[in-house]
Amino acid sequence: MALGLGSIAGGQAPVYAIEPHEPFIGVLGGTFGAEDRAHFYRSMLFSGCYKAVRLINLSSEIVAPGWQRPVSLLWIDGDHSYAAVRRDLTCWEPHLLPQALVAFHDSLDATLGPAQLIQELLDAGTYARFQQVGLTTVLQKR
Numbered sequence: 001m002a003l004g005l006g007s008i009a010g011g012q013a014p015v016y017a018i019e020p021h022e023p024f025i026g027v028l029g030g031t032f033g034a035e036d037r038a039h040f041y042r043s044m045l046f047s048g049c050y051k052a053v054r055l056i057n058l059s060s061e062i063v064a065p066g067w068q069r070p071v072s073l074l075w076i077d078g079d080h081s082y083a084a085v086r087r088d089l090t091c092w093e094p095h096l097l098p099q100a101l102v103a104f105h106d107s108l109d110a111t112l113g114p115a116q117l118i119q120e121l122l123d124a125g126t127y128a129r130f131q132q133v134g135l136t137t138v139l140q141k142r
């Protein structure tokens with residue numbers, strides 16, 4: 001919703017929500033599934049964000065290989081294991097515009113994948129720290 005509202009208030013950039021809504025247990029113990037699809041639809045209708053947000057009800061690794069649109073902002077908030085966050089970024093990197101922003105949610109817990117990957121990217125110098133907002137760390141592609 002935040003991304004959708006930002007798009008509507010700003011440049012009307014299309015927002016694609018890539019989320020399978022299949023049964024899934026997160027590394028922090030959260031359980032996800034079809035009920036989240038209902039919450040998603042309700043929040044899109046309630047907020048009017050359906051005007052900006054397109055749901056692609058599949059996993060990243062299925063969608064990314066056939067993707068044909070440039071990505072200026074990639075928001076990663078999926079499976080927080082290191083291997084999964086790394087895979088999400090690897091899937092989408094070929095589609096990132098120069099100087100694209102990549103936001104990682106739940107990025108402050110050093111035991112989780114997002115913080116580990118962020119450190120790796122900063123150490124490699126391929127991304128620079130752009131902004132920190134709550135639990136979300138935003139990097140910029142160099």
Ligand SMILES: C[S@@+](CC[C@H](N)C(=O)[O-])C[C@H]1O[C@@H](n2cnc3c(N)ncnc32)[C@H](O)[C@@H]1O
Pocket residue numbers: 018019020021022024026032033036058059060061077078079
């Ligand atoms: C931490 S939750 C975040 C949910 C949502 N972004 C939110 O803030 O309400 C993790 C979500 O990642 C989704 N997920 C897990 N693996 C995924 C993948 N490979 N591609 C896309 N989404 C995935 C799960 O279905 C689950 O809903």
